Amino acid sequence: MFLVGLGGAAGALLRYIISEYMNVVRVEKGIIFPVATWIINMTGSFLLGILYGLDLPSQLWLLLGVGFCGGYTTFSTFGKEVIDLLMDKQWRVAFLYILASALLSIIAAWVGIAMVHLLV
Amino acid sequence: MKYLFVMVGAFFGAMARYEISLLFSEQPFPIATAAVNIIGCFFLGFLLTLVTLSRQDRQVWALTFGTGFLGAFTTFSTFALDVLILNLPMALLYIGISLIVGIVFAGAGVWTARAVYSRLRKTRNVKEEI
Numbered sequence: 001m002f003l004v005g006l007g008g009a010a011g012a013l014l015r016y017i018i019s020e021y022m023n024v025v026r027v028e029k030g031i032i033f034p035v036a037t038w039i040i041n042m043t044g045s046f047l048l049g050i051l052y053g054l055d056l057p058s059q060l061w062l063l064l065g066v067g068f069c070g071g072y073t074t075f076s077t078f079g080k081e082v083i084d085l086l087m088d089k090q091w092r093v094a095f096l097y098i099l100a101s102a103l104l105s106i107i108a109a110w111v112g113i114a115m116v117h118l119l120v
Numbered sequence: 121m122k123y124l125f126v127m128v129g130a131f132f133g134a135m136a137r138y139e140i141s142l143l144f145s146e147q148p149f150p151i152a153t154a155a156v157n158i159i160g161c162f163f164l165g166f167l168l169t170l171v172t173l174s175r176q177d178r179q180v181w182a183l184t185f186g187t188g189f190l191g192a193f194t195t196f197s198t199f200a201l202d203v204l205i206l207n208l209p210m211a212l213l214y215i216g217i218s219l220i221v222g223i224v225f226a227g228a229g230v231w232t233a234r235a236v237y238s239r240l241r242k243t244r245n246v247k248e249e250i
Contacts, residue, residue, distance in 0.1 A: 001135055008134020008192040009127040016126045016187050041196040048197035049204075062138070071134045071192035075218070078196060079161035079226035080168055086227070102219060105200040113204070 003059060007067020015040050015072050033093060034081040037074065038101060044073035045105040049112020054120070122183055129188020137193050149210060150202040153195065154218050160194035161222045165229025173237045 019036040048069040051061065078101055085094035137156050144152040167186050171178040199218055203211045 001138060004138040005131040005135040008137075009131040012130030012133070012188055012192045013123055013127050015191060016123065016183075019187075044197040045200035048201050052201055066138055066141075066198075067134050069197040070137060070195040071130045073196035073198075074191040075157035075194035075196050075199060075222060076160035076164035076190045076226070077187075077194075079157075079222045080164045080230075082223050083165060083226045083230055086223075087230075098219060098223075101196070102215060105196055106203050109197070109200040110204055 001062075003063040004067040004070075007063040007069075008071030011044075011068040011070065011072030015074065032090075034077075034085075034097065037077050037081060038097065041073045041078065041101055041105050042108050044069050046108040046112045048073075049109035049114075050116055051112075052109075053113040053116030125180055125183040126188040126191075129184040129186075129190075130192035131188075133189035133192035136189075137195065150198075150206070150214060153198050153202055154214065154221075157194045157199065157218055158222050158225050160190045161226040162229040162232075164190045164194075165226040166233045167229075169230045169233035170237060173233070 018040055022036050022039075048065055051065045051069065056065065082094050082098060085097065140156055141152040144155075164186055167190070168182060171182045171186070203215060206214060
């Protein structure tokens, strides 16, 4: 259980550092896209796919998969950002953000698994 | 120092998520991840709204409980992986529930925080008048 906590702490720290460097990107004037959370969730899903494909021993899976990837990626920030976009009446950006997050994270995890199966 | 707040929060957030996932480990549907993500959305909406409304600097709260605890408590990567493991109808149901209910709960958190805040302000103003 402590392995999960340690991995989670490391993952969250990396997430915080990334989000400090690039919080939002201006797509057009006045329109922002929460690119940091999006990149974090895509890369984290891809990494979790790789780890899953590797079929790690359970201790390593708890540290890196459940802990690190779980702590690195976040659903709550995603939800809050969608609400912020909706309250700002940025319907199109909100819709795009939801779609790009859900669809591409699933594809990223799939690519991660497929890559391991191809290479190992 | 900021990093420490995030890490301490995340340490407990990730462990809480794991403990909850163990409770539901025998379910065919990933109910634990869905529940954790939805609950986390509500509390993050609630917390960040209160922090924004507050007249004092509550950045430490946002970092420890928001970025740290709730950020690590909820997870997007497990969500993506769960979808691949489920069969198609279950996967679609899972995606729909997670996204729609999660976002609605984040909104409910924001709304609840605003209601709580305005009530607190009112009682405080009444006291000042007395």
